[in-house]
Amino acid sequence: MEKKYMVLTFAEYEEGLRNGKLLGLRCGSCKKITCHPMPVCQWCGGRSLERMELSGEGELTTFTVIRVPAEGFEDDAPYIPCLVKTREGPCVIGRLDYDAEQATQELIGKRVRMNGSYTYKGDKYSGGAHTCPVFEVAE
Amino acid sequence: MRDVAIIGIGHTKFGRASNTLLELFSEAALQAIDDAGVDLKDIGAIFQGAALPGFEEGQVTPPGFSAAELNLSPIPATRYEGACASASIAIREAAMWVASGEYDVVLAGGVEKALSMGTLYATRTFAMACHAPTEGPVGLTFPGVFAMAARQYSKNYGISIDKLREKMAHVSIKNHRHGALNPLAQFYNKLGDLKVEDVINSRLVADPLTLLDCCPFSDGAAAIVLCSAEEARKYTDDPVYILGTGQGSGGPLSKMEDLTKPVSRISSARMAFKRAGLVPSDIEVLELHDCFTIAELIALESMGFFGWGEAADATVEGLTDLGGKIPVNMSGGLIGKGHPIGATGASQVYWLVKQMRGEAPKGIQINPVPEYGMTDTLGGDLGTLCHIILGRTKK
């Protein structure tokens, strides 16, 4: 049988996001979680990986409010990219579902949970549509 | 491996250019060749940094055409792409090839026409140096990346966002003051007398960074001629030697432990210091990658010039200005001089060589002439880092 190098492909990860699931990989060597998916463990480089589902919960570690968007995102501005440290360990990047005019430094450290996903339709450079997780403040 | 020297330098006026990419590069190249006093036919290879020529002029593989435009065909001519660090990695490779003995005299540099793209399209193409699968759909921009780093800096060191904005403003004030004195800078004779309020009250780009926290989009080119150190004095009385280089790679932002402590930059700087046999306190002038005000603070700490969380106050106290502990971006840096991304690393080297020859413009020359200088160049969202240490004497 042909060897399978991608236990969870990026397309499958994105499909999971669109179905409200944050999918990742558990490492057979160090037991830690990799998310978004990679061909090897993001912590130890281990290659014995199995699929799992993360809780979608975590802590907001940083964010910004984009006022000057890139071409293709003009209708979205202002919007809030954010980094979230998941309960399971890995960080993921996504958008924060929050009033941009009320977004202040106090948001950092707040508990958040994934409440959906955002799909950018793509432009002629992006190789099609792509999806990221969306988080809401959980406290 | 042989020691390598820089014997010629060239630099176009940064800002908006009507010349083609190829013409810009040729102008910088011919300046460098004239400055070195070498014959065109002595050039053994071209190492060219260019990040986005396909999007700027629909021009892929520009170095081959640059060789042709200089009547140097069919010598090897190669493009190096590391986003904003393209020219630095081109120079690093050029130095390696000369050190190996494969070539005796080579041309290295970079070129970009980013201002000509306009803000919206340029912002889109710059964002291509983000991790496309995860950061693409988020709509992340480069100011956005460093805005997120600024918020983490604020959190890490317990500095309120308002206080941090004031401290960051001093980076912009200093670099614009220097840039205003540099005739080749995009903002020559402009913005040389900014106040803290000017910076924090300018338009928000990505909260908390304002327009004056950001470097501009720019067109321009810079180039240098390198040769083996033993041949250098044949051409010039003022060779500047490449004492050590380093390079590092990052990854998606989500895989980074802390945006304010980029491992790619720490490891690249350490590699360069180790190769040069020097430590930060030996360096007397720095040209570093101030794409945003916060980026200068992160760079200074990552390279070991200040402790974690100390670069903000050091900047406010003037320790990074003329007469301070370590003068930083005397050329104006990316903020004051402009940032034609594929050319920036070569421009940084150009201005260090100027400093070491005592030829920097009035008001921004360090006295006495510095013995050791260092560049720091960052490509993408900390994806490609490169450091180059220069000295007036061989190791």
Ligand SMILES: [Zn+2]
């Ligand atoms: Zn592992």
